[in-house]
Amino acid sequence: MPEYVIELDTWMRDQSRVDAWQVRLRVWRNGQYFQFFTVVVPGIDLATDVSNKDQDFQKRFWQWLAVDAVDAIKQAILANRAPLPNPDNAIELRGDVRKAVSQARSQTALPIKRSTDNREVVDSFTLPA
Numbered sequence: 001m002p003e004y005v006i007e008l009d010t011w012m013r014d015q016s017r018v019d020a021w022q023v024r025l026r027v028w029r030n031g032q033y034f035q036f037f038t039v040v041v042p043g044i045d046l047a048t049d050v051s052n053k054d055q056d057f058q059k060r061f062w063q064w065l066a067v068d069a070v071d072a073i074k075q076a077i078l079a080n081r082a083p084l085p086n087p088d089n090a091i092e093l094r095g096d097v098r099k100a101v102s103q104a105r106s107q108t109a110l111p112i113k114r115s116t117d118n119r120e121v122v123d124s125f126t127l128p129a
Contacts, residue, residue, distance in 0.1 A: 001126040002029050006073060008112055008120040011062040019043035023065045023095065025122065027073060027082070035083040037076075038090040039069045045097040060104035063112045063120075065095045068103075070123045077127055 009024035023039040050061050072093045076082040082091055103111075115121045 002129055003124065003126050004029050004034065004077070005124045006066075006070060006122040008063065008066050008122050011065075014038075014040060021046060023062055023069070024090075025066060025069060025073070027077075033087065035076075035087045036090045037069065037073055037082075037093060039065050039093045039095040041065065041095040041097055050097070050101065057104055060107065060110055061100050063110055063122075064100040064103040064107075065097075066122045067111045068096055068099060069093050070125075074125065074127065 005028040007026045007028065009026055011021060011023045014020035014022045020043055021041045023041075025037040025039070027034045027037065050058060073082070076091060084091065112120050112122055
């Protein structure tokens with residue numbers, strides 16, 4: 001069975017939209033680049049719950065958005081929606097701001113740790129071929 005690794009690249013303002021942010025994720029399959037995903041969050045959803053919080057809270061929030069995307073990424077792979085013909089083009093997912101805010105408030109530890117090769121690994125798993 002192929003092994004997949006989801007790596008957090010970064011979070012940033014979405015350059016293709018006026019008022020949105022995104023978490024950028026790379027997925028590797030058996031050590032080879034497989035597909036790029038973005039978790040998109042409308043800026044208005046961030047205005048009250050996230051933007052006025054401290055940096056530690058914000059980092060936990062963005063990491064929880066990445067963690068929460070794992071199931072949707074698995075579903076996209078199993079449904080053969082990934083990879084795209086050009087895997088550098090992102091598959092967009094919608095982030096659940098309320099869930100990530102709740103997790104960031106209730107959990108003080110970061111959900112994602114750096115690997116020995118200095119990557120932020122969100123998750124690794126195997127799926128049937």
